[in-house]
Amino acid sequence: MEGDNITVEKTRVPERAPLMAWLISCILLTVWNLARGLNLWAGYNFGGTVMALIAISILWSGRVRMPALPLWIAYFATMLHFIGGSLGAADSGPGPFCFDGMQPGEWLCADGVNGMYHVHPWWDKVVHGMNSTAIAIAWALGWRRMSEHNDWNLSPRTVAYTAFSLSVAIGVAYEVYEFFGKTMFQTIDQGGYVNTASDLVSDMLGAGLGVLFAHFYDPMNKTSSSTGGDKLPTQVTLTNIATFPLLVIGTVLSLDFLLLSGGIVSEDYDLIGQLMLGSIFVGMALIAGRIAQQSQANKSKA
Structure with missing residues (x-):
């Protein structure tokens, strides 16, 4: 019986990694955008935090038997949205990664409140x-x-x-x-x-x-x-x-x-x-x- 419990626990751990990555990433983005005054994306990121908590409440135990790979796909899809928008600026000016005269559209340089969606x-x-x-x-x-x-x-x-x-x-x-x-x-x-x-x-x-x-x-x-x-x-x-x-x-x-x-x-x-x-x-x-x-x-x- 103890061996069975160990086996079940091992199958649960991979599911938790993408869920925690999702939660931590959304929290960090929320705090970062609030500090920069980018309230629009701070709100979106906070919504992502809530969704991550809901997903954790459902999937954390491992009883749903959700494979880890689809969760990682969902994580990267979500981050593409949240990070892309967060690269903008609250005052519609250049974003935080526009260094040394870089123009919007070069590397991670973006402008406007919607970041990469603008450029x-x-x-x-x-x-x-x-x-x-x-x-x-x-x-x-x-x-x-x-x-x-x-x-x-x-x-x-x-x-x-x-x-x-x-x-x-x-x-x-x-x-x-x-x-x-x-x-x-x-x-x-x-x-x-x-x-x-x-x-x-x-x-x-x-x-x-x-x-x-x-x-x-x-x-x-x-x-x-x-x-x-x-x-x-x-x-x-x-x-x-x-x-x-x-x-x-x-x-x-x-x-x-x-x-x-x-x-x-x-x-x-x-x-x-x-x-x-x-x-x-x-x-x-x-x-x-x-x-x-x-x-x-x-x-x-x-």
Whole structure:
């Protein structure tokens, strides 16, 4: 029995390293940005600290059996975002690594409150793609482990689709957040048709890559049924219903951007913002309708 406990403990340790790296990095960035007056990114970093604490509370024991590699991928994706923005300056001037007359865009020299996002247009796309990859991996691994724990018997294809749809939906929801931040509250200096549409493309590519990685990497997929159970659990069904409208609009807008150069929406930023927001409301309405339908069915059975 003692030997078994030692073995279990050894499998838990690798999971803790990326979690602690995530927590410590976010704390240091929060303090650093507060000291420099870069409150925008201090707030983002504090949010990252909270997320790290939540992840630690869930994964620290090792019972979830989350492999360390996906956690490291999530860590580096998160740091690419947080560090890139933190290289800016509170007064929109040169950042902390602009030495000896260096110009923004040279090495780690950046300017503005959003750092690397200001000087490298590709930075935003890489961050979107990597974060979407990390999110898709996390959801794929999470759904698989929930399936094993609750005996849902989800097939690998169901896990992959649900994780992909949810990851794309999160990307669409984030673009709605940026849309309101730019058009209504003026708290975000990013946005516009090209920025948003290309972000959606990056999100979809990243989500697809993450799902593929999890599908072949996760050892639990190798022992799961390829066909799955006869009926999907309510949690999976509701997730797929809620995210489907966002998945559709994200796919349509991405293809329109890639193939038609925005011809369907006439490159109208306000229009795509409204379409994405509308997809969220449609998803909420579908969820409400499904819950009402299930409630009515339960009453009929009673």
